[in-house]
Amino acid sequence: MIRIAVLGAGRIGRIHGRNAANHPDARLVAVADPHAPSAQELAAATGAEVASLETIVERSDVDAILICTPTTTHADLIERGARAGKAVFCEKPVDLSSPRIETCLGVVEKAGTPLMIGFNRRFDPNFASLRKRLADGEVGEVELVTILSRDPNPPPVSYVLTSGGLFRDMMIHDLDMARFLLLGDEPVEVHAVGSSLVDPAIGQAGDVDTAAVLLKTAKGRIVQISNSRRATYGYDQRIEVHGSKGMIRAGNVHRTTVEVANGSGVTADPVQDFFLQRYADAYKAEFDAFIEGIKTTRKFEPTGQDGLKAQRLADAATESAQTGKPVKL
Amino acid sequence: MIRIAVLGAGRIGRIHGRNAANHPDARLVAVADPHAPSAQELAAATGAEVASLETIVERSDVDAILICTPTTTHADLIERGARAGKAVFCEKPVDLSSPRIETCLGVVEKAGTPLMIGFNRRFDPNFASLRKRLADGEVGEVELVTILSRDPNPPPVSYVLTSGGLFRDMMIHDLDMARFLLLGDEPVEVHAVGSSLVDPAIGQAGDVDTAAVLLKTAKGRIVQISNSRRATYGYDQRIEVHGSKGMIRAGNVHRTTVEVANGSGVTADPVQDFFLQRYADAYKAEFDAFIEGIKTTRKFEPTGQDGLKAQRLADAATESAQTGKPVKL
Amino acid sequence: MIRIAVLGAGRIGRIHGRNAANHPDARLVAVADPHAPSAQELAAATGAEVASLETIVERSDVDAILICTPTTTHADLIERGARAGKAVFCEKPVDLSSPRIETCLGVVEKAGTPLMIGFNRRFDPNFASLRKRLADGEVGEVELVTILSRDPNPPPVSYVLTSGGLFRDMMIHDLDMARFLLLGDEPVEVHAVGSSLVDPAIGQAGDVDTAAVLLKTAKGRIVQISNSRRATYGYDQRIEVHGSKGMIRAGNVHRTTVEVANGSGVTADPVQDFFLQRYADAYKAEFDAFIEGIKTTRKFEPTGQDGLKAQRLADAATESAQTGKPVKL
Amino acid sequence: MIRIAVLGAGRIGRIHGRNAANHPDARLVAVADPHAPSAQELAAATGAEVASLETIVERSDVDAILICTPTTTHADLIERGARAGKAVFCEKPVDLSSPRIETCLGVVEKAGTPLMIGFNRRFDPNFASLRKRLADGEVGEVELVTILSRDPNPPPVSYVLTSGGLFRDMMIHDLDMARFLLLGDEPVEVHAVGSSLVDPAIGQAGDVDTAAVLLKTAKGRIVQISNSRRATYGYDQRIEVHGSKGMIRAGNVHRTTVEVANGSGVTADPVQDFFLQRYADAYKAEFDAFIEGIKTTRKFEPTGQDGLKAQRLADAATESAQTGKPVKL
Structure with a gap:
């Protein structure tokens, strides 16, 4: 039994906490959240203890920690986990600053402890199947990758202000997915454009809500990604x-x-509109992979380097959209 | 050049007449219709002459006739055409009475002239492709055939009264299609049910507007057909x-x-709702097959026997729906 | 907490047992199965006790029983449960004999205890949504119902011999579904045909593997159902x-x-091919409904009467296929 | 009757020539092609005369000319047509050089004669319907446009060498489509990347076979286009x-x-793979629009300015792909 502590009992912490509690090879030992009722509720639902963020990482009865706290705390908690010898799963991103990520990964490397970053979409059964078939050569050499991603509704401006911007907050998932699908051929050129078309307040806050990037890889492959913060x-x-x-x-x-x-046409149901529903299976498979890594494979993907590389692409896209010029990597 | 006369310049006559006029190996020579303006209009549009129904069949400058007149005249015209040595294409049905069809086919057989019956759906590119793949064994042995057919709107009661009833007027197309798909294994048992659910006036006129049949073939294969006179x-x-x-x-x-x-779902366009549009390509391919038969293959399908067998199935279905008992063939 | 005992720890018993164990308002107390290892495995996985079939129904620490044993034992166990005052969930069918079902339902009625029959497909999210929209009038009055159901692979002949035949074993699900979709308008006329096209051994065992029925309701609505024991x-x-x-x-x-x-066309993934996967959500929703019935609504659907009526339709279909004549109800 | 001359009897000239011959309000008078057999074949099939390219434009019995000759001749022929007072339909592009297009459009403007450019895709029933619904506001304000276009097979290198490059030869259609869908909001920023991934010989010839552009409009809308010269x-x-x-x-x-x-999945037919088949209806509708313009509306779209603006976008994309920098317009 791998003993798990979950840090942060918000909606994503609850997902991972429950997956831990239900996993046959794992046991959820402790839950910490500055908001006590959240921690208590998750602890009660899973039979775990409530603990404090100050002490939970270093507990001797914990083998692995799941970091589901706000972004600003991720890098510090990863470093504490690594120093304490724990296997660490951390929600994306490691940090909004690439240099800070580098420092953090240095600490982890020195500690030699496992680290896995939560790019959940890699574990979606549909995308995972697509990627497997790519890797198996089912469509030959990859030439053009098109990724579309739209959120149902824009976030509040208060969120936007601390999010790092659309490219680092939202498109980073697609940038990681692009890397995942390129099978090792890294993007070297990033063109980005962004606009505020959905909510003028987002534009006034200095961010964009509609954006696209055009990537070219070392081998000349081409990637197109587009994002919108709102899809009806x-x-x-x-x-x-x-x-x-x-x-x-x-x-x-x-x-x-x-x-x-009927006379209006043939109407299929709307698409699922909540990410926790859409990716429920992905979160399960992601947690399974983390446990499997600890138990047997010692392979943890997405790695900290994956987190860093996606962040650098997001940085480049942010810069390109702001300057109007492509960024080389 | 095969010289063609078209009998009946209503909407189906116009279709065949124009296909004849546009065919590289055919020439539309004459058009007849008791309604003079209809004949004149089609003649003007195609460069054909207007002729009378009394004389058009026997003209020496005509090689083949297309019978697009009302059902009650079909058998007589077929016989006239056969006796005059013409190749005959006749819209379905040969007649509403199976015995009358038998007599008519006897005349044709004696004359040794070509006869092709207008079950246009056999020539629809989609259905023809499906049938070809069946014949090629792409899905192995046929076991269950399901045919759905619904008209956009019910016909007027005046039409219903002379139509021979839904099974002979509408479902006959599906019964022919069933035979077409069964590749020679003939239905031997017919169960039918019918109701008037769409328009009570149709029920009062003694007909049904919603119906289904269940067929079993000599080899035990099963066919289900359902019809409605109205689909929104x-x-x-x-x-x-x-x-x-x-x-x-x-x-x-x-x-x-x-x-x-959008929020209501994902809506595809309505399906095409007019049979002349839906089957425009089928009518062309049907005429091509008739010309090809005359020119080279001497094979004319659907044959008069196909017309007769579909009619017998329609008779059986009518009887079964009325008596509540299956009919054996 | 509603205390549950599960009778039968085969694959369907395991599904229900696990759903019971995971339900927030239920607790799986006991598991019985003549095959001890099966009972032990399910008990171990869920924290329940192993019990004997002789005593499990009458235990005072059990509020509700889930009958997942072979068909021949269903009616007796339902009666024992009812007499012991337990809420009973029983897998379909209640019995292969309609008279036996009637006797059993009499016992339940006298006891005044809850009984719910496991027609799981009513709880499939897709079918449940369709039914809700029908009930909401989204497509107006129901006129024609078409139900297609095919199993991936035929069962072994040993199973066929005790199954009651395709109509009672397999099509009964579709017959219940038809009743569910007809919103109270009961079928009164049953035409059935069946053949052995898939596996000659099934025909030699006196059963069919390919079948269809045509139903007409009191109000003239029409239902078509078709089944095959094998779909590639x-x-x-x-x-x-x-x-x-x-x-x-x-x-x-x-x-x-x-x-x-690619050059072969555009290929979507195969459909899910295992009923436990296809209906995993349905089984959960079904168990939820049972618990909800016990807790608050006292409404248990599908009822024992639903089980009886589906059985009578299956009986009628069996008779019709054997005699070649429709059966009136 | 509008009297038409067709210049160039290659595959696109034959399409337009036949559409002219079949149009109720047009008559194909003359056909010219340096390759005499091509001109003779089209003339024979349509009842037109064969004429020489030297004299066909200025014939007094011709009202309108259709320019279907090689690109290098377009601008000269347009000017001759305009000076002779003819209505001119010209296949895209007007010329591979934007300055040459400007000069040519100046001549047409001075002559005050009609000119329509053959961006056939605007007339495709599917795309035309989509555009109409956009213009009707069915999806609100346009925010992100994604256009994918792939040819079945790469052209021979000999063609590539004189084509003006992928952006001017192939993507120009998509660039025009983008403008068509943007409803007047013009692209002002062009990012392009291109690679030779399909056929190394294309790369050696200095062109690309796989490319994408990212456009931003004056109002901040975003367009993504991707092209490949090969789709299996x-x-x-x-x-x-x-x-x-x-x-x-x-x-x-x-x-x-x-x-x-079957066990491999559910396979739909391949998509149509020949542009003349895919766009057969578009070519008809395009010719109808030209005739309608002459007869009544005096509105000719796509205009010469549309041809020029698409060319400038193609120039910008070519430059961007070569320099690695975005181009502002």
Whole structure:
């Protein structure tokens, strides 16, 4: 039994905490959150203890920690976990500053402890299947990658102000996905454009709500990503890869398979519109992979380096959108 | 150049007349219709002459006739055409009475002239492709055939009264399609039920507007057909065949490929709702097959026997729906 | 906490047992199975006790029993449960004999205890949504119901011999679904045909492996159901309802949303092919409804009467297929 | 009757020539092509005369000319047509040089004669319907436009060498489509990347075969276009527009509606793979619009200015891909 502590009992902490509690090879030992009722509720639901953030990382009865706290605390907690010899799972991003990520990864490397970063979409059964088939060569060499990602609703401006901006907060998932699908061929050139078309307040806060990037890799492969902070039709998450032998894509998940036909046309159900529902299976598979890594494989992907590289791409995109010039990596 | 005369310049006569006029190996020579303006209009549009129904069949400058007149005249015209040595294409049905069809086919057989019956759906590119793949064994042995057919709107009661009833007027197309898909294994048992759910006036006129049949073939294969005289979403024409190695189906044709996603779901365009549009390509391919038969193959399908067998199935279905008992063939 | 005992620890017993163990308002107390290792395994996984079938029903620490044993034992166990004052959930069918079901339901009625029958498909999110929209009038009056159901692989002949035949064993689900979708308008006329096309051994055992029924209701509505014991493409479960205002359908669930395009066409993933996977959510929702019934609503659907009526339709279909004549109800 | 002359009897000239010959308000008078057999074949098939390129434009019995000759001759022929007072339809592009286009448009403007440029995709029924719905506000304000376009097979290097490069030869269609969908909001910033991934010989010839552009408009809207010279699955032509009220897209046209399900999945037919088939209806509608312009509306779209603006975008994309820097317009 791998003994788990979860740091942060917000909505993502609750997901990971419950997955830990239900896992046959894991046991949720402790939960910490500055907001006591949240910690208590999750502890009660899972049979774990409530602990303080000050002491939970270093507990001797804990093998692994799940960092689900606000972004600003991630790097410090990762370093504490590594120094305490714990296996660490940390929600993305490691930090909004790439140099800070580098320092943090240095500490982890020195400690020689496991670190896995929570790019959950890699574990979505649809995207994971697509990626496996790419790796198996089903569509030949990857040539063009198209990733579309739209949120159902824009976040409040208060969130936007501390988010690091759309590229670091939202598109970082797609940038990681692009790297995941490129099978090792890294982007070397980043063109980005962004606009505030959805909510003028987001623009006034200095961020964009609609954006796209164009990436070119070392081998000349091309990636297009587009994001919007608002989609009236749900949480839109799609991937398409054009290869030398064919095209492969993974589409949205609809609420049901029901379709209605009448004079207006043939209407399929809206797509699932909440990320916790859309990616419920992904979160389970992600936690499974973390446990599997601890138990047997000692392979932890996405790695800290994956976190750093995605962050650097997000930095580059942010700079490109601001300067109007491409950024080379 | 095969010289063609078209009998009947209503909407189906116009279709065939224009296909004849545009065919590289055919020439539309003459058009007849008791309604003079209709004949004149089609003649003007195609460069053909207007002729009378009394004399058009026997003209020496005509090689083949297309019978697009009302059903009650079909058998007589076929016989006239056969006796005059013409190749005859006749819209379905040969007649509403199976015995009358038998007599008519006897005349044709004696004359040794070509006869082709207008079951246009066999020539629809989608259904024809499906049938070809069935014949090629792509899904193995046929086991279950499902045919759905719904008209956009019910006909007027005046039409219903002379139509021969839904099974002979509408379902006969599906019964022919079933035979087409069964590749020679004939239905031997017919169960039918019918109701008047769409328009009470149709029920009062002694007919049904919603119906289904269940057929069993000599080899135990099973066919299900359902019809409705009204579909709010267009002209619904679908086929599905379950075989020992897989399932094959042909769906509806939508007006465009456009889809719109919003909070109500993802809506594809309505299906095409007019049979002349839906089957425009089928009518062309049907005429091509008739000309090809005359020119080279001497093979004319659907044959007069196909017309007769579909009619017998429609008779059986009518009887079964009226008596509540299956009919053996 | 509602205290649950599960009778039968085979694959369906394990599903219900685990759902009970995971339910926030239920506790799995005891498990019984003549095959001791099965009972022990499920008990170990859920923290329940192993008990004997002889004593488990009458235990005072049990509020509700889940009957997941072989069909021949269902009616007796339901009666024991009712007499002991327990809420009873029983897998379909109550019994293969309709008279036996009637006797059993009499005992339950006298006891005044809850009974719910496990027609799991009513709880499938897709079908449940379709049914809700029907009930809400989204497509107007129901006119034609089409239900297709195919198993991935035929059962062994040993199973066929004690199954009661395809209509009672397999199609009973579709017959219940038809009743569910007809919103109270009961079938009064049953036409059935069946063949052995999949496995000759099934025919030699006196059963069919390919079958279809045609039902007519009191109000003239029409239902078509077709079954096959083998589908190369997975577990095929589809419903389509044609109504006065439109058409509604619920399709299959594919393994993923991935599609691959190449010279062969555009290929979607196969449909899910194992009923426990396809209906995992349905089983959960079904158990939720049972618990909700006990806790608050005192409404238990599908009822014992639903079980009886589906059985009578299956009996009628069996008779019709054997005699070649329709059966009136 | 509008009297038409067609210049160039290659495959696109034959399309337009036949559409002219079949149009109720037009008559094909003359055909010219340096390759005499091509001119003779088209003339024979349509009842037109063969004429010489030297004299065909200025004939007094010609009202309108269709320029379907090689690109290098377009601007001269347009000018001759304008000076002779003819209505001119010219295949894209007007010229590979934007300054030459400007001069040519000056001549046309001075002559005051009609000019229409052959961006056929605007007339595709699917794309035209999508655009109409955009203009009707069905998805609100346009925010993100995604255009995917892939050819089935790369052209020979000999063609590539004189084509002006992928951006001017192939992507110009998509650049015009982008402008068409942006409803007047012009792109002002062009980022392009290109690679030779399909055929190394194309790269050696100084061109790319895989490319993408990222456009930003004056109002901050974003457009993504991607092209490949090779798609194993057919001629891929798709558009998707994300708007403030929803998303609208137009997909590919498949050869038939047939789908086959088996253990490999559910396979739809390949998409149509020849542009003359895919856009047959578009070419008809395009010619109809030209004739309608002459007859009544005096509105000719796409205009010469549309041709020029698309060319400038293609120039900008070419420059951006070569320099690695965005180009402002």
